[in-house]
Amino acid sequence: MKLQHDVKRYPGLGIISTVFFIYLYAPLGIVVLYSFNANRITSVWTEFSFKWYGSALNNSALMSALKTSLTVAAIATVMATTIALLAALSIIRGKNVRYRKLSETMVNLPLLLPEIVLAVATLILFSLIGLQNGMVKLVIAHSAFCTPFAFLPIRARLQGMPLDFEEAATDLYASRWIVFRRVTLPLIFPGLFAGAMLAFLISMDDFITSNMLSSGGTTTLPVYIFSLIRAGTSPELNAIATMLIVASLVLATVALTVAGRGQRTDAT
Amino acid sequence: MSEATAHHADTPRRRRQINLPYVGLAPAWLLMIFALIIPILIIIAVSFAVRGAYGGFDWGFDLSGYRQILFNEGWTGEMEFTPQYLIIILRTILLATVTTVLCLILAVPVAYWIAGQPGHRKSVLVFLVTLPFWMSMILRVYAWMIILGKDGPLLRFFEFFGAPSGMTFMYNDGATLAAMVYTYIPLMVLPVFASIEKLDGTLIEAAHDLYGNRWTTLRRVILPLTAPGIASGGILVFVPAFGAVLEPTLMGGGKQMMMGSLIQLQFGGGRNWPFGAAIAMILMMLVMLVLVGLALRSARNEVES
Amino acid sequence: MNRENAVEVIDVSKNFGSYQALSSVNFEIRENEFFTMLGPSGCGKTTLLRMIAGFETPDTGRLLLHGRDIVDIPPHKRRVNTVFQSYALFPHMTLAQNVAFGLENLGWDKARITARVGEMLERVHMSAFANRKPAQLSGGQRQRIALARALAPKPEVLLLDEPLSALDLKLRQAMRDELRTLQRDTGITFVFVTHDQEEALDMSDRIAVLGSGEVQQIGTPLQIYEEPSNRFVADFVGETNFFEVDVLKATEKTATVRTPFGQVISVPSPAQVPVGKATLSIRPEKLNLGDQVEGVDFLAEVVKKQYLGGYTHYLLSAGGVEIRASRRNASRESDTIAVGSPVHVGFIEGSARVLAA
Known part of the structure; x- marks a missing residue:
């Protein structure tokens, strides 16, 4: 009962938190579990089997959706991260910049609007200007709503970095470009990386906009999964879900490890 | 010049x-x-x-x-x-608000508990909270379709204890709400955690030193000082919840629509664009109203302090 | 030998919004000297330093580095290096890479860089740490690397922005000696910025005291302490008593004044003071207490005393005027003056100073 005297502790929080983490992971666990069930009816367990993974991997529609998603996400990530990096450098490091606050709001605008509104608005725009290419439509829209996600970690990193390092580099005869390449860029890299990962994730995960804009040949993974769900739950879907869960796990671990390492080298 | x-x-x-x-x-x-x-x-x-x-x-x-x-x-x-669309608007407001409040009620104790854990354990727990956010949103909703769905584990459990067959947990506001809280909760825990972690522990000790009990300390010291985190978590949950499409479409079925799914319907089949656009405008206005209100409040607080 | 000026500051002014950081500042820094800019925070000393480095641009005026105007030369083309207050060692580079950074940008060849880096690390006794990262160093070690990095490119002038302020007291004193030695050995002009008067008095060849955006006085440490040219300098550097006096007669070098204690004395002054009210400044340690005092002599009552080991500080009162005096405790029994008792106070006229009111 010694702990009762620790005023910072509130009783019962441990139990609530344990329940919370079970709540967070149990649903995913059930999907994973069901994916190994040989029975076509997902909840009736017959025996352990990998067969739905085989059929998922042989599903050409799934593979084409995956390819579309990866392509769109890769291009959108590069565009969003580049645009966000330039904007963050200008807003945080630029001298005599007017409309700094307005520019920041502009970059973050997609976060402030409900995505469905943006999705239908872009749909109308693209149909008005007669843009037909599904891939181009997806890339433009994804770049736009991924930009703030790339921007925020980069900005945070730049803002947390004192000007001293860049000034010291300039003082030691480094030109603008050398300062950027040898000092600014390596020091903000964790933020840049986190921003890019976040942008990639948001693009891969997007359903609302992609569902509005994608057409026959350019179905993204979430849109395809949606159509599968609509057709009814199936063990193959569980296998797909499990593979995606594992992929996210790997991606998240890599991303957070890199970001974490960046934080350690800061300990000056 | x-x-x-x-x-x-x-x-x-x-x-x-x-x-x-x-x-x-x-x-x-x-x-x-x-x-x-x-x-x-x-x-x-x-x-x-x-x-x-x-x-x-x-x-x-x-x-x-x-x-x-x-x-x-x-x-x-x-x-x-005809009240049918008004009901959809009101349902949207209600579900988004309840989602935000439920997320908050869950997030504060969890975030506080995590913040009190020793260093390494703390970063692992934060990672665990973040992880679901990295997983596909549609899959997280899908997981709840399985749990609540026909032949799902929850129904099985109740049937075992004699629930009538033909009972279902799906296609109602409760199902939509369950999926919404589940998908948005990490967005609430993280900012609340960040502001609780920044909280100076000696302030809590000072409150107790000045004869405050745990409840008074929570109400008068901890919550006011974590208000910025709660506000930003609230925005992060409220805005997407207000425009939710997936949850009402999949969990609510065709009938229990929210504004997001209604808009999608109007554009999806090319049915009625001006009507869809009008609903989208209402949706945007309502969100703006909430955001501007919050911004004004925090601006006023800054002036006061 | 004709000593060239390393830096000339001519009529430099700078405003930040409505705040005037520097107003029409003029002075020169000589070749090979240890020059200190001393002043309270907000006096403009760091702004001046950053102007010489190139991080700030003067609104008006000129800056000459060895006779060349450098205002329009960007910082990375000025042969001037800075030791930053935070040291600003690049956290992602090893110490050797940090020291080599400037040399690489100057386009030195590899062999020469390696040799110079080795030499500099040797000089600051950090050779053993060449491949460490800055995060693994103590404050004093970081300070040394910052010095090595800034000195490696052989700058025309080395700028030091309060480099000792982050160190603890003991280390600070040791670093003073090291800095002084380094300056003598390298022969590079050092421009040092500090708010710590003791540092300034200890290390400098010459000191510029800055206050409210203006140069208050420039001189050797002795001149600054013993011959302050105005109230600001007398007050900021060291401790002093200010007494209001009546000037009866004044020349350029001395003034005849009546003290509040009744005597009429002749005291040196930095410039001719107008007849009327003026300020007499005399430092506490220049007041003699006891039975056998020299020079001006008057009686005061001991109000309070503070025993500080080596010294005892006394607060005295004479005719309603407060006087602070301090006395060295030359022996165990030195401190014989009791609170509440009257005591003779005296000083030599030449150790006081009359300043404009």
Whole structure:
């Protein structure tokens, strides 16, 4: 009962938190579990089997959706991260910049609007200007709503970095470009990386906009999964879900490890 | 412009200092103007347009998109009040608010508990909270379809204890709510955790030293000081919850719509663009109202402190 | 030998918004000297230093580095290096890479860089740490690397922005000696910024005291302490008593004044003071207490005393005027003056100073 005297502790929080983490992971666990069930009816367990993974991997529609998603996400990530990096450098490091606050709001605008509104608005725009290419439509829209996600970690990193390092580099005869390449860029890299990962994730995960804009040949993974769900739950879907869960796990671990390492080298 | 400015512009060093940031900002502005501002302006115009004969719309100024939210035009042109869309709007407000509140009630104790854990354990727990956010949102909703669905584990459990067959947990507001809380909760825990972690522990000790009990300390010290985290978590949950599409579509079935799924329906089948645009405008206005209200509040608090 | 000026500051002014950081500042820094800019925070000393480095641009005026105007030269082209207050060691580079950074940008060849880096690390006794990262160093070690990095490119002038302020007291004193030695050995002009008067008096060849955006006085440490040219300098550097006096007669070098204690004395002054009210400044340690005092002599009552080991500080009162005096405790029994008792106070006229009111 010694702990009762620790005023910072509130009783019962441990139990609530344990329940919370079970709540967070149990649903995913059930999907994973069901994916190994040989029975076509997902909840009736017959025996352990990998067969739905085989059929998922042989599903050409799934593979084409995956390819579309990866392509769109890769291009959108590069565009969003580049645009966000330039904007963050200008807003945080630029001298005599007017409309700094307005520019920041502009970059973050997609976060402030409900995505469905943006999705239908872009749909109308693209149909008005007669843009037909599904891939181009997806890339433009994804770049736009991924930009703030790339921007925020980069900005945070730049803002947390004192000007001293860049000034010291300039003082030691480094030109603008050398300062950027040898000092600014390596020091903000964790933020840049986190921003890019976040942008990639948001693009891969997007359903609302992609569902509005994608057409026959350019179905993204979430849109395809949606159509599968609509057709009814199936063990193959569980296998797909499990593979995606594992992929996210790997991606998240890599991303957070890199970001974490960046934080350690800061300990000056 | 004065002579002095003109003179400064002559030296190459100063000119570069002034212009580079604007070059850097140009792509962001161009992208946002093209992919956001213009589309929003167009959708405002479309909400006042006339429904086209074969889907789509014809330009014009017409309030029928908005009128349709409340009234149905009868055969003879008389206006008849129909509450079905109003109910959808009210359901949206209710579900988004309840989602935000439930997330908050869950997030505060969990975030507080995590913040009190020793170093390494703490970072692992934060990682565990973040992880679901990295997983596909549609799959997280899907997981709840399995749990609550026909033949799902929950139903099995209740049937085992004698629940009538044919009972279902799906296709109602409760199911939508369960999926919404589940998908958005990490967005609440993280900012609340960040502000609790920043909280100086000696403040809690000081509150107890000055005869405050745990409840008083929570109410008068911890919660006020974590208000910024709670506010930003609230925005992060409320905005997407208000525009939710997936949850009502999958969990609520076709009937229990929210504004997001209603808008999607109007554009999905090319059914009624001006009406969809009008609903989208209402949705955007309501979100803006909440955001501006919060911004004003926090601005006032800053002035006060 | 004709000593060239390393830096000349001519009529430099700078405003930040409506705040005037520097107003029409003029002075020169000589070749090979240890020059200190001393002043309270907000006096403009750091702004001046950053102007010489190139991080700030003067609104008006000129800055000459060895006779060349450098206002329009960007910082990375000025042969001037800075030791930053935070040291600003690049956290992602090893110490050797940090020291080599400037040399690489100057386009030195590899072999020469390696040799110079080795030499500099040797000089600051950090050779063993060449491949460590800055995060693994103590404050004093970081300070040394910052010095090595800034000195490696052999700058025309080395700028030091309060480099000792982050160190603890013991280390600070040791670093003073090291800095002084380094300056003598390298022969590079050091421009040092500090708010710590003791540092300034200890290390400098010459000191510029800055206050409210202006140069208050420039001189050797002795001149600054013993011959302050105005109230600001007398007050900021060291401790002093200010007494209001009546000037009866004044020349350029001395003034005849009546003290509040009744005597009429002749005291040196930095410039001719107008007849009327003026300020007499005399430092506490220049007041003699006891039975056998020299020079001006008057009686005061001991109000309070503070025993500080080596010294005892006394607060005295004479005719309603407060006087602070301090006395060295030369022996165990030195401190014989009791609170509440009257005591003789005296000083030599030449150790006081009359300043404009």
